Amino acid sequence: xxxxxxxxxxxxxxxxxxxxxxxxxxxxxxxxxxxxxxxxxxxxxxxxxxxxxxxxxxxxxxxxxxxxxxxxxxxxxxxxxxxxxxxxxxxxxxxxxxxxxxxxxxxxxxxxxxxxxxxxxxxxxxxxxxxxxxxxxxxxxxxxxxxxxxxxxxxxxxxxxxxxxxxxxxxxxxxxxxxxxxxxxxxxxxxxxxxxxxxxxxxxxxxxxxxxxxxxxxxxxxxxxxxxxxxxxxxxxxxxxxxxxxxxxxxxxxxxxxxxxxxxxxxxxxxxxxxxxxxxxxxxxxxxxxxxxxxxxxxxxxxxxxxxxxxxxxxxxxxxxxxxxxxxxxxxxxxxxxxxxxxxxxxxxxxxxxxxxxxxxxxxxxxxxxxxxxxxxxxxxxxxxxxxxxxxxxxxxxxxxxxxxxxxxxxxxxxxxxxxxxxxxxxxxxxxxxxxxxxxxxxxxxxxxxxxxxxxxxxxxxxxxxxxxxxxxxxxxxxxxxxxxxxxxxxxxxxxxxxxxxxxxxxxxxxxxxxxxxxxxxxxxxxxxxxxxxxxxxxxxxxxxxxxxxxxxxxxxxxxxxxx
Numbered sequence: 279x280x281x282x283x284x285x286x287x288x289x290x291x292x293x294x295x296x297x298x299x300x301x302x303x304x305x306x307x308x309x310x311x312x313x314x315x316x317x318x319x320x321x322x323x324x325x326x327x328x329x330x331x332x333x334x335x336x337x338x339x340x341x342x343x344x345x346x347x348x349x350x351x352x353x354x355x356x357x358x359x360x361x362x363x364x365x366x367x368x369x370x371x372x373x374x375x376x377x378x379x380x381x382x383x384x385x386x387x388x389x390x391x392x393x394x395x396x397x398x399x400x401x402x403x404x405x406x407x408x409x410x411x412x413x414x415x416x417x418x419x420x421x422x423x424x425x426x427x428x429x430x431x432x433x434x435x436x437x438x439x440x441x442x443x444x445x446x447x448x449x450x451x452x453x454x455x456x457x458x459x460x461x462x463x464x465x466x467x468x469x470x471x472x473x474x475x476x477x478x479x480x481x482x483x484x485x486x487x488x489x490x491x492x493x494x495x496x497x498x499x500x501x502x503x504x505x506x507x508x509x510x511x512x513x514x515x516x517x518x519x520x521x522x523x524x525x526x527x528x529x530x531x532x533x534x535x536x537x538x539x540x541x542x543x544x545x546x547x548x549x550x551x552x553x554x555x556x557x558x559x560x561x562x563x564x565x566x567x568x569x570x571x572x573x574x575x576x577x578x579x580x581x582x583x584x585x586x587x588x589x590x591x592x593x594x595x596x597x598x599x600x601x602x603x604x605x606x607x608x609x610x611x612x613x614x615x616x617x618x619x620x621x622x623x624x625x626x627x628x629x630x631x632x633x634x635x636x637x638x639x640x641x642x643x644x645x646x647x648x649x650x651x652x653x654x655x656x657x658x659x660x661x662x663x664x665x666x667x668x669x670x671x672x673x674x675x676x677x678x679x680x681x682x683x684x685x686x687x688x689x690x691x692x693x694x695x696x697x698x699x700x701x702x703x704x705x706x707x708x709x710x711x712x713x714x715x716x717x718x719x720x721x722x723x724x725x726x727x728x729x730x731x732x733x734x735x736x737x738x739x740x741x742x743x744x745x746x747x748x749x750x751x752x753x754x755x756x757x758x759x760x761x762x763x764x765x766x767x768x769x770x771x772x773x774x775x776x777x778x779x780x781x782x783x784x785x786x787x788x789x790x791x792x793x794x795x796x797x798x799x800x801x802x803x804x805x806x807x808x809x810x811x812x813x814x815x816x817x818x819x820x821x822x823x824x825x826x827x828x829x830x831x832x833x834x835x836x837x838x839x840x841x842x
Contacts, residue, residue: 311409311681312654313605315529315547316673317592318369319585319649320362320418320468320555321638323615323630326582327649330354331632338574338582338628342590343651346609349660350653351700355667357724358613359383360638360645360717363420365612365670366550367393370400370421370457372674372690374714376779377815381828382718384422387466387473389433392422392452397688397815401674403458405546408683412543414461414532415454416525417550418468424451438473439482439489439511449480456480459548463528469518469552469559472510476524484513492516496559502571505557519561519571521552522584526565526591533595544604549592553585556621560584565591576623578616593653606654606680610670614644635754641715641722641731642754658700666709667724672696687793688815692777714777719835723774729754730770745770780832785820792816 325335329347358365364375364383371394375383378393394400405411425433431443439446449455454462463478474492476483490513492506502519506512529549536545558577560570564587574580589609596605615630616622617637622630636642650668652658675695678685685693698705715722719734719741731744731754745758745767759767775782784801791797791814801821804810811817811825818825826832 310657311411311544312657313545313547313596313601314405314411314608314677315545315549315592315596315605316369316608316610317589318366318417318548318550319553319609319611320551321613321616322554322582322585322611322649323632323637323644324634324647324649325630325632326554326615326628329651330649335629335632336582337623337626338579338586340582340586340589342586342593343609346589346593346607346653347651347661349655350607350651351658351662351664353650353652353664353668355665356610356648356650357646357667357669357713357715358611358648360613360640360715362555362612363393363422366419366421368692369610369612369670369673370394370402370548371398372401372671372685372693373398374671374692374716374777376716376828377691379422381779381831385420385467386435386471387423387425387438387450387453388435389424390422391424392457394421394452394457397812399686399689400457401677401690402454402546402548404674404678404683404686404689405544405681406458406460409681410543411546412461412536412540413459413546414529415459415548415550416463416528416532417465417521417548418552418555419454419464419466419550420468423453423456423466426451437491437511439475439484439486440491446482446486450477453477453480461532463524464550465521468550468555469521469557470555471508472512474506474510474512474516474518476513488514490514501563502561503559505559507557518552518557518559522588523561523565525549525551526588526595529592530595533599537599537601551585551588553588554578554581556616558621574623575626576628578621578623579626579628602655603657606652606657608673609649609651611648613638613648614640614646633753639717641717641720641733643729643748643752645717646715652700659703662703664699664703666699666706667713667726668696668699669694669710669713672710676700691815691819712773712777714774716778721774721778723770723777724748725770725773728766728770730767730774732774779828780826780835781819781822782836784823789816789820 324330328340329352363385367378384393402413406413426445426448428443428445434441463476489511492512494506494509497504499517501517504517504519558581560577560580562571564570570580570584573583614637618624631644634644636644671693674690675693676697679695679697694710713724722731727748729746732741734741743759745762746754788798788800791799804817804821804824
């Protein structure tokens with residue numbers, strides 16, 4: 279029995295004493311194409327959510343998220359990356375971040391494509407093209423893309439909307455509309471950076487001649503106090519306090535339109551909330567009139583309160599239209615909560631991390647372990663916990679399995695379906711055994727409940743080697759480095775390197791060129807013609823000395839390597 283179960287109740291058992299026996303597990307037929315809505319919160323740690331850590335960590339009431347958990351599954355050991363952009367790519371691509379264009383992810387809209395490589399298809403594309411899903415995205419994008427330029431125009435980051443060399447009669451190139459979202463209303467960087475404007479289906483939703491440069495400060499707006507943290511271009515009516523309510527309204531309008539227009543097709547909606555990334559600018563009131571601002575001692579806690587309201591609205595939109603049985607609802611976060619003292623609420627006794635060590639931006643559990651709750655009435659059991667390790671990367675393969683849509687062979691290589699485990703907590707075979715975590719020059723690997731950490735201290739440039747047994751030491755305080763046997767240590771390091779951005783060894787035995795092909799090759803196949811590296815992703819995986827893309831970074835990464 280694990281020591282860190284946060285709830286009573288066994289695996290697959292109810293959270294409360296009444297056993298829930300009306301489970302209907304025989305629903306994974308190829309024809310099951312539920313509506314799917316993924317709600318991704320921003321900078322929300324497990325400690326922020328009352329259903330984690332026996333409600334001993336956070337101080338904000340969340341009746342809607344608690345109700346979602348009572349009607350669905352709560353994953354206690356679910357993981358994203360330690361940072362924002364990398365997790366957004368992971369969710370939509372089914373990949374670790376370094377499989378994409380940039381080793382640390384792609385963030386702003388600038389002068390290069392988004393984080394998806396050309397051969398990688400997003401889950402939105404797969405559901406749309408393979409399952410006739412109507413796809414939509416609302417909220418924070420944060421995966422890069424190109425600013426459209428005039429004929430001789432150059433890129434100007436400081437004047438993203440007002441620079442005459444940018445041609446905003448064109449859409450963002452490589453925006454959501456280019457990776458499978460047929461409808462979208464997004465901001466490239468949430469609420470934290472310019473442009474402070476929405477883009478609809480890739481096109482700037484502000485009349486470019488009205489765009490202004492917002493200065494750092496607080497502004498009284500119709501829904502509350504809007505906060506600009508960093509100076510930059512935006513819409514004259516920008517109101518950061520209204521952000522989450524706008525996303526809820528958009529989702530509602532999309533669903534109503536969908537039910538009228540194409541009631542026989544399923545929908546896939548990805549809602550990327552602004553809550554609770556800074557600046558914390560809660561609205562005065564929520565859209566139902568409930569006061570938000572000033573409800574709690576910190577604006578951070580007010581934002582958590584509003585986040586729960588937004589989740590409640592999104593669930594109600596589905597339930598009030600009678601489509602709860604046909605709709606899978608997934609709630610998750612992009613990384614752990616923010617650092618204590620960094621605009622969090624620790625001084626008011628609210629702890630975003632529970633017993634976990636670390637916070638957003640670290641490779642300890644508090645950095646990458648995230649809340650994950652999933653509800654699908656009549657299909658997933660209600661009020662159950664799942665204790666096995668899973669990742670938001672696994673959602674991609676899970677949705678493919680449930681909908682019976684073929685997963686594309688060159689996409690989602692780090693995604694492992696947890697569909698059977700969702701239907702039944704006893705079905706644990708086939709789940710992931712390993713999970714890797716990277717943050718600049720730091721790296722970590724989970725092998726079940728053993729965790730190896732190579733933490734790089736940017737200030738001192740030192741690296742430490744740490745090993746933890748999370749079964750007995752969930753807080754990562756007891757470093758077993760000196761007592762662990764060498765064989766285990768070498769296995770962990772080897773695996774961590776193998777799946778990381780800088781694998782060091784080419785595979786010596788021949789391997790399949792593609793999952794579906796009979797062709798067996800070795801690394802010489804790629805040495806003969808390095809263009810093949812771009813055609814087959816096994817090249818990069820199995821022959822890093824030939825096909826690795828991050829030479830400069832990897833030189834620094836291994837320079838001070840610990841000798842085992």
